Amino acid sequence: MKLILASQSPRRRELLSLLNIPFEVCVSQADETMDPGAPPEQQVALVSRRKAEATPRQEDQVVIAADTIVVCDGSVMGKPHCREEACQMLERLSGRTHQVMTGLTVLWGEQCHTCTEITDVTFRSLSRQEIDRYVDSGEPMDKAGAYGIQGGAALFAEKLSGDYYNVVGLPVCRLVQVLQSMVPELMEEQQ
DSSP states (O other): OEEEEEEOOOHHHHGGGGGGOOOOOOOOOOOOOOOSOOHHHHHHHHHHHHHHSSOOOTTOOOOEEEEEEEETTTTOOOOOHHHHHHHHHHHTTTTTTEEEEEEEEEETTTTEEEEEEEEEEEOOOOHHHHHHHHHHGGGGGGGGGGOOOOTGGGGGEEEEESSSHHHHHOOOOOOOOHHHHHHHHHHHHTT
C-alpha cells in the first residue's frame, strides 16, 4: 500500500512527513476554479476532491489532496498577484478575525472522504510599516491571504482557535482520524 500526496506544496510535504509513513508526490492537474456564489467551505472541499480524483493512481494507493483558502467576511482571499494586492489583503486582515479553510480529501479504492477544516485566526492591528516590511520579504506572494503563519506572519497572529497545522496547509489531526477510519492498516504500518 502506498500513500500519494496530490500537492506540490513544500509545507504539505513537511506536515505529511510527521506521520512517518513513506509517500510519493504526484501533482494533480485538476481544475481549481471556485464558484463565487457557493459557500467557501463547500468550494474548497470540492477543489480538494477534484485534485484527488485527477491524480493518477493504482488500486493499492491512497491519495491525499488538500486545498487551503483564507476567508474574511465571507469573501475568499486567494494568493496575491502583485505587491499592492498583498498589502491590501494584510490591511484587511489587520485587527480582525478571519477563517482559514482547508478542504481535505482521502481517496482509496472506491472510498472517498472529503471534509473541510476551519480555523479562526485573529491578527493584531498592523502598522503600514509592518505590512510593507513583510510584503517586501516576498513571503506573502505564494500564499492564500498573503501570509504564512509558520513564517513572518507568526508575529501578527494574536489568537488562533482550531488546528494550527490547518493554517499552514494540512489539518494533520483530522487527516490521521480519516486515515485511521478508512485505511487502518496503513496507520498500523507506521507504528
